[in-house]
Amino acid sequence: MFTHQHSLRHLLRPVHYTDRDVFDKEIECLFRPAWQFVAAKSELPRDGDFLTLELFGVPLLIRNSNGQFLAYENICCHRHCLLTSADSGNQPTLRCQYHGWEYNDSGQTARIPEARCFRPWDRQNSQLNMFPVESCGDLLFVRLSHEGPTLREWLTPFFDETEQAFSTPTSKMTHVWDYDCECNWKVPVENTLESYHVTALHQNFFGDTLPAEESMNHDLQDGYTALTVTATSKMEFAQARLNRWLGGKPTLEYRHRHIHPNLVLVSTDTINYALMYVPTSPRTVKIRMRFFAVRGLKRGPIASAISWLAWKYAKAKTLEVHNEDRGVYAPQQRGLEASRHTGVIGSREGRIYAFQRYLLKHLGLPVPDDPADAGLHSDEATAADSVRDNPAENGGESSSAP
Numbered sequence: 276m277f278t279h280q281h282s283l284r285h286l287l288r289p290v291h292y293t294d295r296d297v298f299d300k301e302i303e304c305l306f307r308p309a310w311q312f313v314a315a316k317s318e319l320p321r322d323g324d325f326l327t328l329e330l331f332g333v334p335l336l337i338r339n340s341n342g343q344f345l346a347y348e349n350i351c352c353h354r355h356c357l358l359t360s361a362d363s364g365n366q367p368t369l370r371c372q373y374h375g376w377e378y379n380d381s382g383q384t385a386r387i388p389e390a391r392c393f394r395p396w397d398r399q400n401s402q403l404n405m406f407p408v409e410s411c412g413d414l415l416f417v418r419l420s421h422e423g424p425t426l427r428e429w430l431t432p433f434f435d436e437t438e439q440a441f442s443t444p445t446s447k448m449t450h451v452w453d454y455d456c457e458c459n460w461k462v463p464v465e466n467t468l469e470s471y472h473v474t475a476l477h478q479n480f481f482g483d484t485l486p487a488e489e490s491m492n493h494d495l496q497d498g499y500t501a502l503t504v505t506a507t508s509k510m511e512f513a514q515a516r517l518n519r520w521l522g523g524k525p526t527l528e529y530r531h532r533h534i535h536p537n538l539v540l541v542s543t544d545t546i547n548y549a550l551m552y553v554p555t556s557p558r559t560v561k562i563r564m565r566f567f568a569v570r571g572l573k574r575g576p577i578a579s580a581i582s583w584l585a586w587k588y589a590k591a592k593t594l595e596v597h598n599e600d601r602g603v604y605a606p607q608q609r610g611l612e613a614s615r616h617t618g619v620i621g622s623r624e625g626r627i628y629a630f631q632r633y634l635l636k637h638l639g640l641p642v643p644d645d646p647a648d649a650g651l652h653s654d655e656a657t658a659a660d661s662v663r664d665n666p667a668e669n670g671g672e673s674s675s676a677p
Contacts, residue, residue, distance in 0.1 A: 277622045278493045278629075284643055285618030286631035289611045292459040297638075298557040302331050304638055305536040308423045310409070310416040310430075312538055312551040313337055315441075315448040315565050316344065317413055318363075326363040328563075330553060333419060335406070338369065340380050346417045348404035351376055352384075358403075369403075378403055412441035413448055413567070414549055433499070433532050433540065440530075440542040441549065441567055445523055449586060450566035452594075456601060458608035460537065460554040461634075463562060466600055467531070467539055467550070468500065468626040476599050480592060485623070495629035497535075497636070502626065504529040511544070517585055518544040521571025521578060533626065535633050545569050546589035558608060564597075566590060 291297050311330055318326060319339040327336050327349055334349035336358055347369070349358050356373040359366075368385070369378040377386040382403030387393060407418045409426035411434055416426050427434045440446065456463060466472070470491075473481040486504060494501040506512055506527040515525035525544045532540040539550040547567040555561050568586035571578070620628045635642045 276492065277488055277625055278495050279622045279625045281622060283620040283622070283625065283628040283645070285620050286628065286635055286643060287461070288617075289614045291634075292461060292608065292611045293557055295557050298459075298554065300638055301536075301634075302554065305634075306331055306554070307419045309536060310418050310423075310426050310538075311553070312414055312549055312563065312565075313346075313417050314415045315413045316410060316415055317443075317448045318451070319344065319415075321365060323365045323367050324363070325359070325366060327359060327361065330417070330419060335417065336369075337408070337415065337417070343380070344408050344410065344415055345380060346406040346408045347378075347382060348406070350404075352401045352403060381405075412438040413443065413446075414441050414565075429498075430534060433501070433534070436530070436542070437532075437540055440540070440547045445571060446547055446567040446569050448565055449568045450590060452564040452566070453561065454564075454601075455555070455559060455561050456604045457559060458604040459558060459611070460552045460560040462604050462607050462611075463560065463600070464533070464537065464539075464552050465627045465630065466604070468502075468533060468630060469624040471621060471623045472603075476603065477596050480596055488623075493625055495625060497633055499532060499534045500626040500629050501533070502529075502531040504531075514544040514585075517581070518569055518571065520573070521569070521582055522573040523569060523571040533630070535630065543569075543589075545585050546593060548593065566593070 313328060313330075313335070314326055314337060316339075318324075319337065322339060322341050325336055325338040327334065329335065334357060336347045336349040338345050338347065347358070350356070351358050351371040351373065353371065353374055353376050356371060358369065358371045360372065369380075370376070375386075375388050376384060379385040382405050383398065384401055390396075407421065409416050409418075411426060411430060414437070423429075430437055441448075470486050474483055474485055487507065490505045490507050492501075492503045492505075494503075506515060506529075511527070511529075515527050518525040523544070526542075527544070530540075530542045534540070537552040537554075539552075541548050541550070546569065549565045549567075551563040553561045553563060568582065568589075570582050632642055
């Protein structure tokens with residue numbers, strides 16, 4: 276059932292999706308303290324394997340060193356060159372591409388060509404910056420802040436569920452999909468939090484009938500929102516039978532978890548995937564997606580063939596839905612940039628309302644009362660709107676920010 280049985284205030288204003296000051300505050304207050312999904316461990320299977328990426332302006336290098344996964348700032352402490360420009364690869368030692376400086380696992384210099392030229396040696400200031408790394412199942416996470424919750428604490432209450440859904444041998448990472456979108460990061464996040472659009476946008480998959488409220492359960496919390504849908508269709512029951520035949524333990528559920536601010540974990544009886552929405556500017560976002568095929572425990576040529584066919588079908592349908600979603604991100608961003616509407620949220624979209632409350636609260640901004648308690652046009656709500664629309668007059672940082 277939906278948590279709310281009435282319409283809800285659209286708490287964010289268009290400025291929250293376009294303004295540079297809002298974006299900068301989100302990075303500092305929401306993203307740097309949070310764990311960020313960066314890769315699957317199976318992408319780095321061998322000693323010396325590495326991959327690079329950028330998070331919020333910080334170039335990172337993630338490396339497998341004898342089975343230990345380490346995260347470095349991808350900048351040499353000699354003359355600031357990127358250690359490597361490659362997206363991925365393998366190096367027996369961590370070595371800078373420019374002058375050949377080498378580093379050990381702790382980020383300290385291990386070998387410097389013609390080292391006598393650098394006497395006296397300032398070891399304290401010649402060490403790579405490193406970041407905390409933790410894993411849950413096959414998923415690797417990095418936190419840019421050196422202080423904060425453990426990964427288990429951050430993923431609570433879904434750590435064990437996630438570990439089971441994204442671990443070998445019952446599942447296997449089978450597809451990597453990273454792509455850029457011309458929209459604020461909150462646009463695709465809010466899209467994935469509601470099912471209201473599916474009959475308009477995903478006719479081929481969902482047809483004309485919205486998922487029944489009776490089969491859906493919303494859990495709305497400050498640190499996360501969760502959707503659990505109980506299987507009701509023949510296709511879902513067929514997926515469960517396939518999972519059981521492969522030696523798995525079917526849940527007969529579609530589980531969609533949004534860990535605030537930007538991680539989404541989805542698990543079913545045939546396919547699981549992890550999504551990370553990485554803001555790159557106020558109007559652009561990179562979406563990092565890793566697909567896992569459910570394999571079960573049964574082995575042999577027949578089991579492998581059936582598992583592969585089920586994975587190919589599930590992947591094709593999932594990509595179809597996500598590509599249809601991608602088609603509306605830029606139009607929604609364009610509408611936000613010109614809109615003078617306040618917007619409204621329906622009860623089926625209650626997870627968006629909870630997400631927007633989280634954003635305002637953790638950005639230190641006023642949160643209007645729920646309309647069921649305060650009324651849509653209460654004096655208090657009007658005052659809160661004034662603060663969000665005119666921050667400079669109320670102790671804010673920018674005349675265009677909340």
